[in-house]
Amino acid sequence: MTPITEVEGRRLSLSNLDKVLYPATGTTKGEVLHYYAATAAAAILPHLRDRPVSFLRYPDGPGGQLFVTKNPPPGTPDWVETTPVPHSDDPGARQVMVQDLPALMWAANLVVEFHTPQWRAQAPETADRMVLDLDPGSPATVVECCAVALWLRERLAADGLSSYGKTSGSKGLHLLVPLEPVSSAVVSSYAKRLAMEAESALPALALHRMKRALRPGKVFVDFSQNSASKTTATPYTLRARAEPAVSAPVTWEEIEGCRSPEELVFRAEDMAARLERYGDLLGPLLDPEEARALPADLP
Incomplete structure (x- = not known):
């Protein structure tokens, strides 16, 4: 059963918490989520805020498949903010913005690296x-x-x-x-x-x-x-x-x-x-x- 937790009033499904993501250290997905929630949140959120996020996903750990996600992944909750980031092959493209702790935990549950541009959504380029x-x-x-x-x-x-x-x-x-x-x-x-x-x-x-x-x-x-x-x-x-x-x-x-x-x-x-x-x-x-x-x- 996938555990459901509440983060600042948002209900989140957190999956596979016992899964080992980093075999070299035995670090589990639950420990990764704890890092973002308890250690990094206050520091990382200001650097994420108002910037479209690209995710490098590694759901089976760094030894598994790695793939870049720019568009909002399937199942993105409607309360996760997105912003237009048009480009030549998709003028209607949008990307996620991680604006708060619930969005951070939702994204971290996907097992991601967070990558951001040097500009904010309000002033692209x-x-x-x-x-x-x-x-x-x-x-x-x-x-x-x-x-x-x-x-x-x-x-x-x-x-x-x-x-x-x-x-x-x-x-x-x-x-x-x-x-x-x-x-x-x-x-x-x-x-x-x-x-x-x-x-x-x-x-x-x-x-x-x-x-x-x-x-x-x-x-x-x-x-x-x-x-x-x-x-x-x-x-x-x-x-x-x-x-x-x-x-x-x-x-x-x-x-x-x-x-x-x-x-x-x-x-x-x-x-x-x-x-x-x-x-x-x-x-x-x-x-x-x-x-x-x-x-x-x-x-």
Whole structure:
């Protein structure tokens, strides 16, 4: 029998709570739902709110089938908000928005990674943050990503911009920058310029081109996720990895001090203590007072 629970007045069916989703740690679906309800909700919901969500679903765990869901899944409750996100092959397309705890728990029950764009539904294609996805090509690791991140932090500061780091929850690091609202195309242009400058300044370490043959031992500074059509793993989402790794905010001290990849791996069970110690390290992304304009010389 599927248990029914009530969350803030909404009735939810939560299924297969004893199912092991992460065999490496024995983490069950019930524990995943508990992470979102009891640990992550207050931190993740502000980063999800008003943004159309793409889901990477892994209902049988990371070793099973993975598939991306952009349209509202069949059976989406009518109280889950959706927003128009038209695109060329479906001008009537809509996507889910996770606006509250009941919607978060409904989505988490589908076993998902949460991915969101850099813009809000009220202003499509107008970014309020920039992301630089630092992706290491083996044998490079997050340690090399940290070195590139430190260079980028100083370069951004020279333009009057503050940056904040989080793990990707996989191998790399994301840098996020709060912005005064501006066209996603303009942000993409600026991000590409930064990636090219990073490669010029750190030729043995950084790369702005995606070509696989160039990647080994270097950090690809992926600027493309600033495109209005792209999304990035939402802060605090679990990832479909062997263990229940979280895309976790980190301090600049942790980035500066990173000497081995394991130092920047955070799992679901680590997050309660981190949130208690630091609060939301990405809180400045949500504060309009922290937003700054991009340089005026952009096209």
